[in-house]
Amino acid sequence: MRVTAFVLLALLAVAGGVAVFVVNSMARATIALAVSFVAAGAAILLVDAAYLGVITILMMLMEMGIMAIFMIMFMMNPGGLMPMSMMHNKRGALVVSIVVFLLLAGGALGTPWPQRRGTPPSDPTLALGEAIMGGKMLVMMTVSAVLFATIVSAMVLATGRGRYDGEPSARPADDA
Amino acid sequence: MFLVLAAALFATGLFGALSQQSVVMVMMGLELMINALVVAGAAFWYFLAPARPDGQVFVLVVLAAMTVEMALGFAVATLLMRARDADMTDMAGDLRG
Numbered sequence: 723m724r725v726t727a728f729v730l731l732a733l734l735a736v737a738g739g740v741a742v743f744v745v746n747s748m749a750r751a752t753i754a755l756a757v758s759f760v761a762a763g764a765a766i767l768l769v770d771a772a773y774l775g776v777i778t779i780l781m782m783l784m785e786m787g788i789m790a791i792f793m794i795m796f797m798m799n800p801g802g803l804m805p806m807s808m809m810h811n812k813r814g815a816l817v818v819s820i821v822v823f824l825l826l827a828g829g830a831l832g833t834p835w836p837q838r839r840g841t842p843p844s845d846p847t848l849a850l851g852e853a854i855m856g857g858k859m860l861v862m863m864t865v866s867a868v869l870f871a872t873i874v875s876a877m878v879l880a881t882g883r884g885r886y887d888g889e890p891s892a893r894p895a896d897d898a
Numbered sequence: 899m900f901l902v903l904a905a906a907l908f909a910t911g912l913f914g915a916l917s918q919q920s921v922v923m924v925m926m927g928l929e930l931m932i933n934a935l936v937v938a939g940a941a942f943w944y945f946l947a948p949a950r951p952d953g954q955v956f957v958l959v960v961l962a963a964m965t966v967e968m969a970l971g972f973a974v975a976t977l978l979m980r981a982r983d984a985d986m987t988d989m990a991g992d993l994r995g
Contacts, residue, residue: 728900
């Protein structure tokens with residue numbers, strides 16, 4: 723039962739990922755990517771990582787919502803009403819991707835993986851929470867600093883009338 | 899099997915990141931590649947060392963990296979649109995100091 727569910731979810735995840743770059747409409751591409759992420763998150767749920775699976779699904783759905791807004795803002799053809807190709811070097815990218823897949827899949831299947839050590843805790847989420855608040859706290863503190871730096875960097879980059887906002891001569895006189 | 903799924907997701911994302919011209923579509927490819935790491939990390943935790951939480955913490959770090967990529971990617975996309983009126987990678991192929 724679990725294997726069947728995994729195979730179905732894996733096929734859905736990969737099909738969604740492929741559909742992202744096949745469909746004409748960027749709105750459909752966003753939905754396809756969301757489907758792929760949800761399927762991947764559900765596959766993670768199959769290995770008893772409930773927290774990670776749920777957080778992956780929730781995060782990705784929110785990200786796809788934000789991405790849809792950016793598409794409507796920035797892309798010239800978000801609805802796919804004018805079929806157009808926005809790809810370059812398709813053949814080269816395809817060859818590189820297939821080679822990388824064969825290498826990774828061959829490595830995954832051909833590597834003599836070590837034996838499983840231990841069994842999962844009765845509540846993996848509780849174990850993760852205790853690790854974060856205990857021995858792994860430094861990791862999460864570092865992550866929090868990186869996230870704060872990301873907020874500041876994103877604001878500096880994206881804000882209007884800022885350091886990187888186009889040519890200095892294009893700014894108002896009082897801003898020069 | 900989980901690692902084969904991760905390999906497929908990674909290769910699909912790599913194809914998108916290499917072939918797409920739209921900045922947002924390139925970001926979608928990168929997201930798929932990072933998602934492959936999430937799947938692989940969860941599989942490594944469960945099938946190799948489930949007694950320790952290290953694998954789960956690694957997945958959390960990867961998810962944070964995905965968030966950083968997304969936030970800075972959108973910031974750069976906004977900057978490109980503001981500064982050059984560009985939404986395609988080919989329109990931003992040069993550096994200007």
